[in-house]
Amino acid sequence: xxxxxxxxxxxxxxxxxxxxxxxxxxxxxxxxxxxxxxxxxxxxxxxxxxxxxxxxxxxxxxxxxxxxxxxxxxxxxxxxxxxxxxxxxxxxxxxxxxxxxxxxxxxxxxxxxxxxxxxxxxxxxxxxxxxxxxxxxxxxxxxxxxxxxxxxxxxxxxxxxxxxxxxxxxxxxxxxxxxxxxxxxxxxxxxxxxxxxxxxxxxxxxxxxxxxxxxxxxxxxxxxxxxxxxxxxxxxxxxxxxxxxxxxxxxxxxxxxxxxxxxxxxxxxxxxxxxxxxxxxxxxxxxxxxxxxxxxxxxxxxxxxxxxxxxxxxxxxxxxxxxxxxxxxxxxxxxxxxxxxxxxxxxxxxxxxxxxxxxxxxxxxxxxxxxxxxxxxxxxxxxxxxxxxxxxxxxxxxxxxxxx
Numbered sequence: 001x002x003x004x005x006x007x008x009x010x011x012x013x014x015x016x017x018x019x020x021x022x023x024x025x026x027x028x029x030x031x032x033x034x035x036x037x038x039x040x041x042x043x044x045x046x047x048x049x050x051x052x053x054x055x056x057x058x059x060x061x062x063x064x065x066x067x068x069x070x071x072x073x074x075x076x077x078x079x080x081x082x083x084x085x086x087x088x089x090x091x092x093x094x095x096x097x098x099x100x101x102x103x104x105x106x107x108x109x110x111x112x113x114x115x116x117x118x119x120x121x122x123x124x125x126x127x128x129x130x131x132x133x134x135x136x137x138x139x140x141x142x143x144x145x146x147x148x149x150x151x152x153x154x155x156x157x158x159x160x161x162x163x164x165x166x167x168x169x170x171x172x173x174x175x176x177x178x179x180x181x182x183x184x185x186x187x188x189x190x191x192x193x194x195x196x197x198x199x200x201x202x203x204x205x206x207x208x209x210x211x212x213x214x215x216x217x218x219x220x221x222x223x224x225x226x227x228x229x230x231x232x233x234x235x236x237x238x239x240x241x242x243x244x245x246x247x248x249x250x251x252x253x254x255x256x257x258x259x260x261x262x263x264x265x266x267x268x269x270x271x272x273x274x275x276x277x278x279x280x281x282x283x284x285x286x287x288x289x290x291x292x293x294x295x296x297x298x299x300x301x302x303x304x305x306x307x308x309x310x311x312x313x314x315x316x317x318x319x320x321x322x323x324x325x326x327x328x329x330x331x332x333x334x335x336x337x338x339x340x341x342x343x344x345x346x347x348x349x350x351x352x353x354x355x356x357x358x359x360x361x362x363x364x365x366x367x368x369x370x371x372x373x374x375x376x377x378x379x380x381x382x383x384x385x386x387x388x389x390x391x392x393x394x395x396x397x398x399x400x401x402x403x404x
């Protein structure tokens with residue numbers, strides 16, 4: 001895989017994830033207790049044998065850049081291996097990145113310096129486990145100019161994705177960005193093929209098409225809207241189906257671009273047999289987090305119901321459950337659950353403190369929030385909406401450091 005250069009696009013605002021993106025870009029949002037969202041893409045790269053990675057940042061990038069510099073300095077630079085965070089630099093003109101394709105074009109110097117045979121372009125804000133070597137092999141076998149990663153999704157969700165029309169050989173005939181009525185005309189059955197935002201390019205073709213797109217003043221410089229339509233008329237574009245062949249079903253892949261999607265993916269982790277296994281030692285997910293002592297529970301005074309316990313939950317290092325009860329929740333490091341409190345179906349990020357007799361239900365509480373004694377969150381959504389963000393499905397979100 002040394003002839004592959006990887007770009008990970010990590011500059012998105014993540015507006016639908018607000019207020020979790022109030023102080024950070026979407027790929028830097030914590031997930032699964034100890035991870036950041038981008039850790040899953042980076043881990044996939046390492047596990048796939050990729051050793052040359054550029055992470056393209058832009059929006060509120062400090063948290064992400066610090067995480068990469070502290071936690072992903074694991075490769076050997078003397079052997080030409082690296083994980084580099086590259087900020088938007090206005091190298092081409094005075095504009096910041098104008099689209100996904102423009103973010104690569106503005107860093108085309110990195111491609112020219114490295115001279116790879118293939119360029120792999122990934123999104124840094126999805127939760128999944130993928131061996132990119134299989135996609136590259138598929139690309140080579142079909143002598144493709146571009147191979148897109150696709151996944152089967154229910155037809156009713158087609159409007160959320162770019163949808164591909166394919167022939168029997170998985171060659172892409174058409175791409176419709178977030179279709180409505182059009183999808184009924186081109187695809188039968190209950191599922192559609194959705195683009196995952198993952199692309200493998202032959203380097204020479206990528207450079208030519210980016211140069212052509214950059215000269216088009218009417219272009220929005222986006223891969224889905226502009227680059228792929230250009231490629232369909234002038235190159236061989238194939239689709240790699242991200243599917244479990246043994247089970248004959250799509251593999252786990254989640255675009256956690258909204259609060260509800262983020263919450264649902266987090267709750268997947270606490271199932272008895274989770275659909276996404278973060279405990280797979282053959283495909284480890286690595287990260288960086290500060291060192292804390294082991295998690296512990298204290299107090300077992302059954303007579304007064306002062307029992308520290310956690311049921312069906314993910315509990316990270318440094319957490320102390322002191323006479324409170326946690327159920328079906330995800331706790332990041334250094335969370336404190338005080339006596340007689342209850343936390344149910346919730347996500348608590350690093351440094352959160354739940355006061356005595358407080359009750360939290362179906363909530364996401366960002367870092368360093370201290371919930372006062374006897375406060376209730378998630379039990380009266382009408383009142384919660386006066387102070388917090390509440391989604392249509394009733395998830396209460398409290399931003400980082402908010403004083404309650």
